[in-house]
Amino acid sequence: MPDASPAPAVSGPRRLKLCFVIEKLADRSGGAERVLIETANALADRGHQVELLSHEFRGKPPFYPLRFGVVHTNLRPPRVNRRRIRRHFDALRESLHARFKVVPAPLDRLLWLSKNGGFWRRLERHLAANRPDAVIAFMPPAITALALAEPGYPVRRLASMHNAPEQDFHNPARWDPSPLDRKRRLALMPRMDRILVLLPEYRDWYPPALREKAVVMPNAVTPVAPRLLKRAGRGPLVISVGRLATVKRHELLIDAWARIGAEFPDWELRIFGTGPLEAALKARIEQAGLGGKVRLMGHTQHIMKQYLAASLLAHPAEFEGFPLAVTEALAAGLPVVGFEDCSGVNRLVRDGENGLLVPAAGDRTENFAAALTGLMRDETRRRSLGAAGPASMMDYTPDKVIDLWEDVLGAQQMEAGT
Amino acid sequence: MSRLDVLMPHFRDPEGLALSLASVAGQSWTGDIRIIIVDDGSPGADFRAVEALAAAQELPVVLERNTVNRGRPYTRNRLLDAIDSPYVAWLDAGDVWYPAKIEKQFEQFSRLRLAGEDITRYWITCHYDWQWTGRKPRLIHQDTGERQVRELMLGRKLRAYLWTLLGTAESFRAAGRFDERLPRLQDLDYFLRFVLGGGTLTVPEKTRALCLYHKSDLGRNAREIRRCNRLIRDKYNPHLRIYGPAFLRTIRYNADMLAARFAGNNGERLKQLYYMGSAVADHPKRAVGAMRHHLLRAGK
Incomplete structure (x- = not known):
């Protein structure tokens, strides 16, 4: 009809x-x-x-x-x-x-x-x-x-x-x-x-x-499926994600690792990203004798896999806008360590709730190393900080x-x- | 069973619409067809004739009407809004599909699916017969090779006509809206955006003409077509520039010659000369070549 x-x-x-x-x-x-x-x-x-x-x-x-x-x-x-x-x-x-x-x-x-x-x-x-x-x-x-x-x-x-x-x-x-x-x-x-x-x-x-x-x-920030969070197998691994540029302060992270690495022989630091400082950072790692324990990983298409395999995200940047690496790590239940005076990071990371904000006063490298040490020693705390991450990102769902x-x-x- | 919406704009041509509707009804494809007609503010008598035609169809027909004449791009946007089926084809009142058109085009979709292609990224066009008023039909091949933006702009091997197409509803939505500033060539604008947005035009394999286009220049406004061509060149200039200055000169030449043809067929001799002069200035070498070709043909 x-x-x-x-x-x-x-x-x-x-x-x-x-x-x-x-x-x-x-x-x-x-x-x-x-x-x-x-x-x-x-x-x-x-x-x-x-x-x-x-x-x-x-x-x-x-x-x-x-x-x-x-x-x-x-x-x-x-x-x-x-x-x-x-x-x-x-x-x-x-x-x-x-x-x-x-x-x-x-x-x-x-x-x-x-x-x-x-x-x-x-x-x-x-x-x-x-x-x-x-x-x-x-x-x-x-x-x-x-x-x-x-x-x-x-x-x-x-x-x-x-x-x-x-x-x-x-x-x-x-x-x-x-x-x-x-x-x-x-x-x-x-x-x-x-x-x-x-x-x-x-x-x-x-x-x-x-x-x-x-x-x-x-x-x-895209939420991570709860089944993936449950399955996450977190090992003795600290990751850092970001362009290899001055503002990200990867050299500070490498220096901090040089101070604490001996205490944690099973742990590894992997730095993901590419950028103008790649050669300089590589030289710094070699100079500090950290080859094999600190690795420059370059760019990866599967960063979520890394967030789910790591135990901490180290993000010692000087300033940020709204750092994607930090938000993605929090959404993936990964505690974040960053500086208290880093814009963006100090809004997204709630000190003692979903990560740690490191004091800017004094020796930054020492402070950062101390914060990492505290969390690397304390699995229970890492788990509790990580568990709060996904909920803290729910205001930013696509x-x-x-x-x-x-x-x-x-x-x-x-x-x-x- | 697949469902297909056939989108038909109409303005003051109930006889042409009757021909087109009959060709839809005569399709060999056995899926569910729904016809959507949007009348672009035709006067009362014409609209009543359209209502009568719609009522007489065996296929389901949805008839909508613009209260005033708003132009074809606006009418086509209304048709886009009315899509409800997963597949869509277009047919302008007055043009005719041959019985196998939709069936052959769906077969091409099946081939693409079997080849693992995402069919939402394809529009199936077809070869067609070009019927000038008072002349014999001429078969026009659609060559869907590479560099489709270039070929669409040149309009020799590949032409942008909506009524040749079958596509998914999603593909037509992805191509956006018809530009209401383009009373002419809005098809070309729409095709260009589809291809630049990642779409590909293809033709059913081993087929001859699948539809008939009634072509006439009478009453077509030369200045309007030239203005529309200019706007399209401006809109896509960064994409067209990559084909080089000779290509840009050629499409300007073609646009001026098209306007000259319209003016000539409308008896506007001064305008025709002006546009031809402009074409010569655009691309003198091409103009000399075209003139030599015409003289040789006349000599034969």
């Missing part, structure tokens, strides 16, 4: 057209890149149309897999198709960028434009042509480009910050070292409709006018975090009809 029916009213969250912007994404396995892709995938799963924009010469795909339907667009034109004269000009510009990091005014404006103008203009053109409902820029270079872009329609702009604000806005060692860039990073923030910060204390850092725009948007994203993006406005 034919069934000629009137138009049904369609209601539910609005399906949005979203763009995530990040300067570099090709083959990058960092925490922010992972959060970006996981968020983009989860929003695509909820029916939103998602595009990822990057601006880089490397033509490689993202390290983390994209959900079917999520488009990755690299806004930077490939070098190969440029005219020879343009290629020479680009090479000259890049050598100038590398050589002159900081120049006096007014040349600094010229240098800044030469470095950043392409990203901002190309982003502007792309947004004007595609007209997404909202654009989410990850980390300062992309946020600056988004703030300056004038796509010709009222686009919703969101800045997603992935570190403690003082690191993103004031640390000359991070991002572009020129004072002009640092000044502009903060000066352009009022152009954002929302500033997404990882923790409530990061919101309080902003001046009152910006604080109103700041929304706490934690990273999502469903809750993606609901929050939809709320911030305006998708929760109910749409009647079509």
Whole structure:
């Protein structure tokens, strides 16, 4: 029988057209890149149309897999198709960028434009042509480009910050070292409709006018299935997970192990990650005679297996945003040892509940070694701290975090009809 | 039993719709078919005719209506919202499926499944007959080889026509929404997004034409098609640029020549000359080649 029916009213969250912007994404396995892709995938799963924009010469795909339907667009034109004269000009510009990091005014404006103008203009053109409902820029270079872009329609702009604000806005060692860039990073923030910060204390850092725009948007933490937690076979193993870079202070961990290793001959320290300090850390391990007991493991696709096999996560980092390694370890029932003055870590690790916060005063290496020793000797305490980990991460389940994203993006406005 | 939604936009063409509906009813595929028609604000008499057609069908029909004319992309978005079956095919009022179309396309899905492929990442297109008003039908092959973005933009070996497709509901949802700023070429935009999002177009093996497309340029707005082509080039510029400057010149040339053809068929000679001039400026070498080809043909 034919069934000629009137138009049904369609209601539910609005399906949005979203763009995530990040300067570099090709083959990058960092925490922010992972959060970006996981968020983009989860929003695509909820029916939103998602595009990822990057601006880089490397033509490689993202390290983390994209959900079917999520488009990755690299806004930077490939070098190969440029005219020879343009290629020479680009090479000259890049050598100038590398050589002159900081120049006096007014040349600094010229240098800044030469470095950043392409990203901002190309982003502007792309947004004007595609007209997404909202654009989410990850980390300062992309946020600056988004703030300056004038796509010709009222686009919703969101800045997603992935570190403690003082690191993103004031640390000359991070991002572009020129004072002009640092000044502009903060000066352009009022152009954002929302500033997404990882923790409530990061919101309080902003001046009152910006604080109103700041929304706490934690990273999502996937709970570990209880059957896996039950089956976890924890051995005499301490792990550390993170990029081999100065900020993670792996050298402090190696020095601490050199002091306590003799007392725990069965225990092993495995450091997962890659980075610029790999050779230096390897040399330090050899120098301390720790070969075989302290191992650099490189990158692994199966880090959860390690969280379930280890007894402790050592995380002596200097500062963090919302450290994924710490959240994943806690979700996997692994006690975490970190410093009390490390941003991010000191919010997620509750001293004496799901891990230990080591005092910053005095000899840090000695303090860290003492904290590790205490826990390595005391299995009962390790078990009790580990048992509290999964529950402490329940506020950050993917469903809750993606609901929050939809709320911030305006998708929760109910749409009647079509 | 597999279930299929056939999505049909309609505007002021009940006769064409009747032809299309008859071709759906005549399919050799034996699964459950549901037809969804969204009328894009046709005047009362036309809509009444559509209601009568819907009521006369043996297959289940869902009929929806835009209260005013909102354009094809909007209407297609309404059709996307109405999907309820796991498989989806499209058919524009006036175009015709040959009886084996859906059956052959489902066979291709079975082959993909047997090969261990994830079928949500595939759209099955098909070869088709191209029927210009007053001429004999011409068989058009869809060549679904590599570099599908490039081929879709060139539009010679692979063309973006929704009514050739069979896909899963999930695949059509993943491709997003139709861009309501594109009164023309919204199919091309939708296909490009599907392929860039990780999708692949494929054709059933060993088949000839599986549907018939009635083609006419009459009344098609030359300026509009040129504007739509420009918008698509702007939207996908970073993806198109990787094929090099010659490719970019070619697609600009093709767009101008298409606009010139529309203008010519509508009797707008000045506009036609303007667009042809623009095409020559886009790609002089290609223009000279095309002219030589035409002269040689005329000489023969």
